[in-house]
Amino acid sequence: MPARGWLGAGLTGRRALIEWGLVAAVTALLVGWLALTPAADRADNLIYDxxxxxxxxxxxxxIVIIAIDDRSLNALGRWPWTRTVHAALIDRLTQAQPRAVAYDVLFTEPEAGDAALAAALARARDVHLPLLVEAPGENGAAWQVSEPASDLARAAASLGHVNMIVDGDGVIRRVPLYMQAGAHSWPQLVLPLAETAGAAPPAPRPDTDSGEALIAAAPEAIAYRGPPGRFSTLSFVDVLNGEVPADFLKDRLVLVGATAPGMGDRYATPAAPHGELSPGVEIQAALLQTLLEGGGPRTLSPPWVLGLSLLPLALLIGGFLVLRPLANMVLGxxxxxxxxxxxxxxFLSAGLWFPPAAAIAGLATAYPFWSWRRLAAASAYMQSEVEAFQREAAPIPIAGLTPAVIAPRHGDVVAKQVDTLRAALKQLRDLDRFIADALRSLPDATVVAAPDGRVLVANDRARALFGAALGPDAGLGDLFLTLGEPSWRRFITDEANDLGDILAPGGQVLKVAAAPLTDAEGRPVGHIVRFADMTGFRVAERQREQALQLLSHDMRAxxxxxxxxxxGRQxxxxxxxxxxxGDYARQTLDLAEGYVQLARAESQPYRSLVLDLGQVLMDAADTLWxxxxxxxxxIQTPDSEEEHLVQGDPALLRRLLTNLLDNALKYGPAGGVITCTLEGGEEDGxxxxxxxxxxxGPxxxxxxxxxxxQPFGHGDADARGSGLGLAFVRTVARRHGGQVIYEAGLVGATFVLTLPRFIEADAA
Amino acid sequence: MKIAVLDDDPVQLETISSVAQAAGYRPVLFSRAQALISALRKDTFDLLIVDWNLPDRSGLEVLAWARTNLKPPPPMLLVTSRAEDEDIVAGLNAGADDYLPKPLSPAVLEARINALMRRAYAQPSTPGAEIHGDTVFHDSSSAVTRNGKTVVLTAKEYALAQLLFRNLHRALSRTYILETVWGNEPNLNSRSLDMHISRIRTKLELRPEQGFRLTPIYSYGYRLERVSAVEALMGDIASEDA
Known part of the structure; x- marks a missing residue:
């Protein structure tokens, strides 16, 4: 298909449209699946990270982190430390007057120093402790909560969960701001800290639909600001020992947590360099900063994701219909x-997260998929066209013209199609050659012309006939002019082809016959014009006419x-x-007349009138009376009122019957009777x-x-006559669609003439 | 009555001349068409008998010339040795009033000459009964008496029979018959004429055995002949053939 500019892949055909719809449906389903299920999460996470x-x-x-680091462990001994150590730190912090403290250490098992710690917490008033929410719980429960010991819990400013959402790749990207189970709801540990700055989002409505199941509600994506270690970090032991300036922590948000690698509580984060883990307290700090900044990136809702994923796909699929393949590739x-x-x-400017993997997967799939279907459609179309061509390439059976020489190969479909196409092209070339050869070797001068008369093809005889007039730009007008005919159109439009002969200046007698050429849809595409050289035929015709003239007049005279x-002799x-x-003279006359009559009966056109064969028979009998x-x-002729109608030439039929009666008269005895009968019959229905x-007679x-x-083969050896009369009878009977036979009877001879009967309805 | 005879064959010329003289006419003989045309410019003839094939001009040209230049044209009889049906029609269509193939039979020739003369110069017949030899036409009753038998015909059959008898021995074209008998009647089946001819042939027994022959002329028309005039010659030939 030729390219028509940038636009116009020129998709045509139902098949191609069906393929297009198939590609659109399949890629749209793919995009929808990827957009609405976690299937593309890994790819999306890569981009997100x-x-x-x-x-x-x-x-x-x-935000300040007080880290339980290796140095602190070295200084204060192995973990877990006693509650009094923590109580001491809290007292230190209370003196430093931070705005709030999140103490990310679990105190779920009761211990000896709990009272001291509870006292310290009570003095501090704004220290928030974690609790542990787990699912499933023990003994078949859906979940369980492990709170700090009761006096600690009471002394703490609040209790918050420290659950995190671990993505499929083990990376922490979001943290639920609330854990909910039925009517229970636990806020995240750092939420109260954010609240002190007025930056906490409102609590979500408890989700009662989920029953008692534990769900992570209001997930907040953490906007990490660089790898771990950016936050101001103080060593636990330093703070405990009072080595930190007293006003350093004043009005700050303090997070206490473990950072020592040996203590676990380390997670992968998007911001951490590859392979490096981030301590849990760093993630809490990042979450806090995110909350203080007004929240992390918000993921678009599924309908939006679906819509935005389908939009570029729709553009590309639409482009398939109107764009060229290269343009489609560029567009994709x-x-x-x-x-x-x-x-x-x-993401970067508005904090909106649109996972693009589904859309990109759709775009990346659509083009190759479409290319494949397009090729398949084109290939199938070519195959069917080739087969149709081979099957119905009308009037010349080209398959027979050039038997398929290429043995069918098994295997690759494309190779087979190439073979088929090659065979078809070979047949086409052979056909082309065959037609060209056939035209060239036509026995008459023949030209093929466009509707405006421009000569497209001419064969050798036409070149010989027209010579120089058949130049490169010759038209039919030029050719007819060389024949002395000013108008060529009347020959072309002469459908009956009976315009008579053209006497060319060179002396030839030409008969022109033209036939219109049409294409497969029946539109006129030109004319094929034949100039038959009738010279020899016309000369013979003239000589024959002269011979008949000689016999019919000159010899008779x-x-x-x-x-x-x-x-006249007296x-x-x-x-x-x-x-x-006198007899011999009359015999000569009869011979000449019989010969002329036979020649006319054989060659001249017959008139066709409806006539009563009974009357014709009576005429013949009267003639011979x-x-x-x-x-x-x-001569007994049938005497009936009934008409016996036939269609034919009255003069020839009368002569036919006269000849038969004359024959009977000649060979019957004197004083005898010639009996004529007429009856209806039936032949082949x-x-x-x-x-x-x-x-x-005998x-x-x-x-x-x-x-x-047989002319000149008369039945009776000693009879006179040439047999021309009976030859005439047979010729005329046959040309009227009938026959005449001889029937030997007990006495005499009978000739039986059978003619098709004329039925009145035929004339309507 | 003066008859111009044109033929290049002196034998034929002599035969026609003797038949005409015997019938009481004055024949003037020509052997070249141009000579006849020159004579026609100066003289008046009551009948032309013209041969088709002539050395200088065709007999058909002479007929056409006479039709165009003589007012009114005299009756014309074409004689020729051409015997083909097409030739007969061509001759009649060229303007001949009748046609006779050679060899000429003196009896037939005389009958034809008389018919043409009677047709052209006939006296008006008496109304009431019209008599043609042994055949009497009764206008009042549309009846015809032949050989003592009276046959009643339909109006058209009567008109057709009367037309044929009035033009005995003369070729009548189908067009002429149709116009005369049927007038300008529309929706006339082309077979009607043939069927009427067939009926009067049966009713009036117009068969050679009864002395009359009704002959169709190839694609031209019909001619009614009295057989007694021709049978002698033809019968003679036939008996000699046998």
Whole structure:
């Protein structure tokens, strides 16, 4: 298919549209599945993590981490430390007057120093402790909560959960702000700290639909600002020992937690360099900063994700219909880049997260999928066209013209199709060659012309006939002018092809026949014009006409004069002698007339009138009445009111019957009877008329019957005549769609003429 | 009555001349068409008998010339040795009033000459009964008496029979018959004429055995002949054939 500019892949055909719809449906389903299920999460997370890393920034200076690090462990002994150590630290912090403290250490088992710690917590008033929410719980419970010992819990400012959402790749990207189970709801540990700055989002409505199941509600994506270690970090032991300036912690948000690698509580985060784990307290700090900054990136709701994922796909699929393949490829690549870019821009500037993997997967799949289906459709189309071409390439059976020489191969479909196409093309070339050869070697001068008369193809004989007139830009007008004909169109539009001959200046007699050429849809595409050289034919025709003229007039005239002379003689010296001369003259006349009649009956066009064969038979009998009465013969014709209609030439049929009667008269005895009958009959389901003419003569020998109806082969050896009469009878009967046969009877001879009967309805 | 005879064959010329003289006419003989045309410019003839094939011009041209230049044209009889049906029609269509193939039979020739003369120069017949030899036409009753038998015909059959008898021995074209008998009647089946001919042939027994022959002329029309005039010659030929 030729390219028509940038637009116009020119999709045509139902098959291609069906394929297009298939591609659209399949890719849309793929995108929907990827967009609405976690299937593409890993790919989306990769992009998400990259975008998170781009959000590198300073840590919030109001957040301080007091780290239970290796140094502290070295200084204070192995973990777990006694509650009094923690109580001491809390007292230190209370003196430093931070705004709030989240103490990310679990005190779930009761211990000896709990009272001291509870006292310290009570003095501090704004220290928040973690609790442990787990699912499933013990003994078949859906979940269980492990709170700190009761006096600690009472002394703490609040209790908050420290559960995190671990993605499929083990990375912490979001943290639920609340854990909920039925009517229970536990806020995140650092939420109260954010509240002190007025930056906590409102608590979500308890989700009662989920029953008693534990759910992570209000997940907040953490906007990590760089790898772990950015926050101001003090060593536990340093704070405990009072080595930190007293006002350093004043009005700050303090997080206490473990950072020592040996203590567990380390997780993978998007911001951490590859392979490095982030302590849990760092994640809490990052969450706190996120909350203080007004929240992390918000993921678009599923309908939006679905819609935005389908939009670029729709653009690309739409482009398939109108764009060229290269343009489609460029469009696809552009849409992928644009989707990624828009996702990044929305993330970085508006804090909106649109997972682009579904859309990109759709875009990346659609193009190859479409290309494949398109090729398949094109291939199937080509295959069917080739097969149709081979099957129906009408009037010349090309498969027979050039038998398929390429043995069918098994295996690759494409290789098979290539073979088929090659075979078809070979056949086409052979056909082309065959037609060209056939035209070139046509026995008559033939040209093929466009509808405006421009000559497209001419064969060798046409070149010989027209010579220089058949130049490169010759038209039919030029050709007819060389023949002395000013108008060519009347020959082309002459459908009956009966415009007569053209006498060319070179002396040839040409008969022009034209046929319109149409294409497969029946539109006129030109004319094929034949100039048949009738010169020889016309010369022969003229000679034949001259011969007939000689016989029908020039030879007759002297015979007629002989008869007239004999007739006019008053004194007959030798009557017998004169009669013989007269007989011979009349015989010559009969011969000439019989010959001319036979020639005319064979070649001339017949008239076709409806006539009554009974009347024709009566006419014939009347014509022969003088001879019959002289011989004393009675001709009995059927005497009935009924008409016996046939369609034919009245003069020829009368002569036919006259010849048969004449025959009967000649060979029947003097004083005898010639019986004529007419009756209806039927042959092959068609009505016929049967005329029988019987004489009472001796009949014909078998030898004579064989040679009957042959000109110059008369039945009776000693009879005069040439047999031209019966040859005439047979010719006329056949040309009227009938026949005449000889029927030997007990007495005499019978000739039976059968003609198709004319039925009145035929004329309507 | 003066008859111009044109034929290049002296034998034929002599035969026609003797038949005409015997019938009481004055024949003037020509052997070239141009000579006849020159004579026609100066002289008046009551009948032309013209041969088709002539050395200088075709007999058909002479007929056409006479039709165009003589007012009114005299009756014309074409004689020729051409015997083909098409030739007969061509000759009649060229303007001949009748046609006769050679060899000429003196009896037939005389009958035809008389018919043409009677047709052209006939006296008006008496109304009431019209008599043609042994056949009497009774206008009042549409009846015809032949050989003592009276046959009643329909109006059209009567008109057709009367037309044929009035033009005995003369070729009548189908068009002429249709116009004369049927007028300009529309919706006339082309078979009607043939069927009427067939009926009067049966009713009036117009068969050679009864002395009359009704002959169709190839694609031209019909001619009614009295057989007694021709049977002698033809019967003679036939008997000699046998």
């Amino acid at each position: 990259g975008l998170i890393r781009l959000q590198d920034g300073p840590a919030d200076p109001s 690549a552009g849409l992928i880049v644009m989707t990624l870019g828009l996702s990044a821009v929305a 002297p015979q007629v004069s002989i008869l007239t002379l004999l007739e 004194d007959r010296a030798d009557p017998a002698f004169e009669r013989r001369i 003088p001879q019959a009465s002289a011989k004393g013969v009675t 068609r009505p016929t008329l049967i005329a029988r003419i019987s004489d009472q 009949g014909l020998s078998e030898e004579a019957q064989r040679r009957l109806f």
